[in-house]
Amino acid sequence: MPFSISKDEILETVNMLSTENLDIRTITMGINIMDCRNGDGAETGGRIYDKITRCAAQLVKVGDDIEKEYGIPIINKRISVTPVAMIGDGFGPEEMVAIGRCLDRAAQEVGVNFIGGFSALVHKGFTRGDLALIEAIPETLSGTERVCSSVNLATTKSGINMDAVYRMGEIIKDTARLSADRDGLGCAKLVIFCNAVEDNPFMAGAFHGVGEPETVLNIGISGPGVVLSAVRKHPDADLGELANIIKNTAFKITRTGEMVARIASRRLNVPFGIIDLSLAPTPAIGDSVADILESMGLEKVGAHGSTAALAMLNDAVKKGGAMASSYVGGLSGAFIPVSEDQGMINAVDDGALSLEKLEAMTCVCSVGLDMIAIPGDTPAAIISAIIADEAAIGMINRKTTAVRIIPAPGKGEGDWVEFGGLLGRAPVMKVNRFSPAGFINRRGRIPAPIHSLNN
Template sequence: MSQLEINWDKEPVPLSRVPIIEEVLRVPFNISNEEILETWRMVEVEKLDIRTITMGINILDCRDADAEKTGRNIYDKICLSARDLVKVGQDIEKDYGIPIINKRISVTPIAMLVDGFSADQIIKIGHYLDQAALEVGVNFLGGFSALVHKGYTRGARELIKAIPETLASTEHVCSSVNVGTTKAGINMDAVYDMGKIIKTTAQLTADRDGLGCCKLVVFCNAVDDNPFMAGAFHGPGEPELVLNIGISGPGVVGNVVKNNPDCDLGELANRIKNTAFKITRSGELVGRVASSRLGVPFGIVDLSLAPTPAVGDSVAEILEAMGLERVGTHGSTAALALLNDAVKKGGAMASSYVGGLSGAFIPVSEDAGMIEAAAAGALSIDKLEAMTCVCSVGLDMIAVPGDTPAETLSAIIADEAAIGMINRKTTAVRIIPAPGKQEGDYVEFGGLLGRAPVMSVNKNLSTLFINRKGRIPAPIQALNN
């Protein structure tokens, strides 16, 4: 019987057979054309993307008495666990028409499984990590890390020694060191050491403007489930395998602000919130689909506005669209606070599990607007430090003169760590003392890492303060039991 013939003999449909509302919603498709075009516009024009799918892998079981064997075990486990990660990521991009820029891996902090090994042996383990990243096709692998907020283990001490050489001789490995927490205070011995480690890392990669430092983050209150590099690691409380999603979308939020030049800040916050909801939903979807296709539990969506050097993909441009002549001027901190909060409020509703860093990033070299503001002299390190009090994640991708003393770098780290410790938030320092460069010169890293003007630091020394070392006690905020 063709579909056009009507069977008049059929009994009338009883009322109980009238489709219930869920069935009606299934067919026809009830999304309006305007909404479909809005999604199209977000991706094609405003550069909405999923910044990263990061697979966390527990490698504690890879430890062997022999360092070489440990490295091989780690390599094997990563290659086995993440063999389909890139393929599944690419399939999801095609199926849903939303770009997934990076597929990455984070592993258990390496310091947790290298006690008894020497720095040289740990560098070799770093090479195995690099090879594993290359083999599965991810661009970065995080977890060459140590958590030393209260003090050093033998493994952590050797790992930190191994950082400069590892970052210089590998391409994909990222390193992070947690030097403080609200609960533990700040380990100033580690802060002292990290200033020197950063200097050495820059010198070993001097031919590439100190590129090694772009892969090294010093944290206070580091989080276990951060999907973003260079600070991602698979924390001690995480499951065997997990997928964490980092969303993006400064361009989408920027357009909301630009298209609403006259509304007051309360209304503006509301509109940013609505948009953040939609952006985050796309991350939630990608997370759920990837989790089901890979058979790996879905961890969290990280609600961060992550800029790239591309024009129109800038957090600085959002702040300027709010009415600041240049980011870095008075009012920047307030504008950023509003933005950061609105993104969180919209995002928190959109995802079942929110985590990671979840806050707007303000890296200098990775954000076209930040670069311009720094070059024009509108944005200083001091203002950036103030801005990190109201957003994630810290002084990020900042180039300073190559002759900056290690103690000054340590003091910059100590300041950021203090902000994090007192305000119970994550802060970080990813700073590049660019070898041979002076204030006003440029460093070029290329790709997502971008380029940056070398910014000036305070010339007055902090050496005696840093040389005291020891431990800054946990603040009264920690005593909340």
């Protein structure tokens, strides 16, 4: 076959990889563990451990090999499992904790940095297993290193489970308290969802959905730096042109993921699920979604106009990605975490970005309020109310929303929390102190919206 790629195209690709932080953010292997149920928590955990270490034995090696051979950084190798509340139904909280420990050991054994699926799906109500799992979250997240937890408590089809919203406010507080020596790190591994997706490869919200096959490979790709550089090259383009430029760039990024997905799937003999094209920032300079928004012409992210800029970015990324792969799924869009994005951190620090503006931006970003530190003395009812607002946005707009919030123990507004690594650091943000307790204490279920009745 003749070689038909032009020199400019070659140099463009080389540049993306060498200076613009194009990378495969995660190769996440989903593993069904429904067949691992046994007598008690420890036995079930043991079978889960065996299955994970068998299925994912080669995961890290194959990821590392592809990275070496192709020169594309593959940052994380991860695992997601079937929501543990389902496998552990009938067990008590202690047995759930035992399963959590086994997940942690399995992750350590195969060398992945996070394992997701310590999860419950409670959007319409709790099973006994769901309640036990939720009880076990604080101890599990503070006592393990790699286990990630998520709870889906609302969907467009079923409404918002306000009993769960009420309970999760307390669970988040307890989790922060138990990991107080690490600034409430446990909460950084807990995501509260509305409309959770079953094939999301990104942590902390990944789990292996019930409609998924025995094993599956989902690939999360990223590249805020590549998009940033493309936007910066066109300071005078109008927004229609700019959307097109972002689309083209997203297309190229996604093609890289498609290639890695196919190779990894073949080598591991695990079916390829989806590519999740998400602009997932890291604390590295230039690897920032906030920087992209600012390069569009905002002085600081959080300024009026931020929501419109993000809406355009999020949509253009999806359009480019959808053309580039046979299967695009997961969350696909732009993440706007605070602690993981240096531009967002700066905007909060400068007083440009408030929690309220972030909430507005989550109406048009791919997920929700992510990695936000708030004062440690914030009452549980306020945290529940933040979750309720976010779930309402997701429910009404038929999109995934999430809350990953850290009430940093002993810290107040303006203090800093440090998590290190990909989780980064963040200033503690101001929270509206007027009480929503009367509303949250009503509990019950907010009915599904009228447009859920679409049959």
